[in-house]
Amino acid sequence: MSRDNAAVVGVGIRKVTLLGHPVLRATARRLKPEEVRSADVQRLVREMAVTMEEYDGVGIAGNQCGEGLAVFVMGLPKGTKRHPDGIELTVVFNPVIKPLGDETQEDWEGCLSAPDLRGRVRRHLAVELCGLGLDGKAFKRVYEGFPARVVQHETDHLNGLVYLDRMDGLKTLAYMSEMGRRA
Numbered sequence: 001m002s003r004d005n006a007a008v009v010g011v012g013i014r015k016v017t018l019l020g021h022p023v024l025r026a027t028a029r030r031l032k033p034e035e036v037r038s039a040d041v042q043r044l045v046r047e048m049a050v051t052m053e054e055y056d057g058v059g060i061a062g063n064q065c066g067e068g069l070a071v072f073v074m075g076l077p078k079g080t081k082r083h084p085d086g087i088e089l090t091v092v093f094n095p096v097i098k099p100l101g102d103e104t105q106e107d108w109e110g111c112l113s114a115p116d117l118r119g120r121v122r123r124h125l126a127v128e129l130c131g132l133g134l135d136g137k138a139f140k141r142v143y144e145g146f147p148a149r150v151v152q153h154e155t156d157h158l159n160g161l162v163y164l165d166r167m168d169g170l171k172t173l174a175y176m177s178e179m180g181r182r183a
Contacts, residue, residue, distance in 0.1 A: 011043070014051045014065040016112045019162060023063045024113055028070040028158040030094045033136035041069070045091050045134065048073045057112045058082065059150045061157035064113050070094045072154035074147075083146045093132040095155045100126040100142065109153060109163040110176070118179060120172040121163050123149045 017023055035041055044067060052060040052073055059074035075089030076082060106122045126144045129151050133139050143151050153163060167173065 011046045011050050013054045014047050016051065016055055016060070017064050017066050019111075019114045019164075021066075023066060023068055024157070024162065025160045026063070026068055027160050028061070028063055028068050030070045031132070033132060036093050036132055036134070036136040041071075042134070044069070045071060045073060049075070049089065049091075052112075055112050058087065059154040060112060061154050063157055070158045072158065074150050074154060087147050087150065091134045092129065092151075092154075093136075095129060095131040095151070095158065097151060097155050098128045098130075099124040100128055106168075107149065108172075109149070111153070111163055113157075113162065114164065116176050118172075118174055118176055119163065119167045119170070121149075121153075121166045122168065123152050123166075127151055129155075 031041065044062070044065070048060050048062070048065050048071070051065060052058075052075070058076050059072055061072040062069040071091065071093045072095065073089070073091050074087055076087040078084065078086035080086065101124070103125045104122050105125050106120050108118050109121045110118045125148060126142065127148045128140060128142050130138070130140045156162065156166065164173070
């Protein structure tokens with residue numbers, strides 16, 4: 001849903017919660033299937049999707065929208081520089097991830113809750129994701145590469161972690177404006 005469509009259907013853009021707000025460090029509350037299907041929660045995920053797009057994100061967690069609920073949204077159109085294959089718009093409630101294999105990769109990450117910063121984080125290359133979908137039904141999917149990184153990043157949010165906690169020291173932490181000058 002685009003920002004222009006948001007006004008038509010009455011979906012608001014939320015302010016992204018910034019690092020330092022206690023909701024980002026709390027463990028999010030898991031939802032029951034009937035809660036997932038409620039009008040309030042369905043509206044929340046629509047607002048999360050519009051907010052993610054407005055802030056040019058690839059994923060956003062419930063606590064980044066000020067809600068301590070175990071839900072994240074991820075998506076990216078095909079043909080983008082970040083991931084040319086794109087990521088299908090996906091809503092996940094109560095995510096649980098399981099690494100598939102021991103292979104990891106260090107790469108750059110950023111976060112809407114710590115704007116303009118980037119740092120290198122080691123993540124598993126493939127994960128199995130279990131959770132509830134938008135309909136409240138359980139599902140299981142495998143993600144590899146960049147989408148697996150997004151799943152791990154967003155699931156961390158719901159456990160009170162940010163990517164800075166996963167960095168091996170802060171030597172790679174950089175402002176995007178400085179990174180652009182050196183590229």
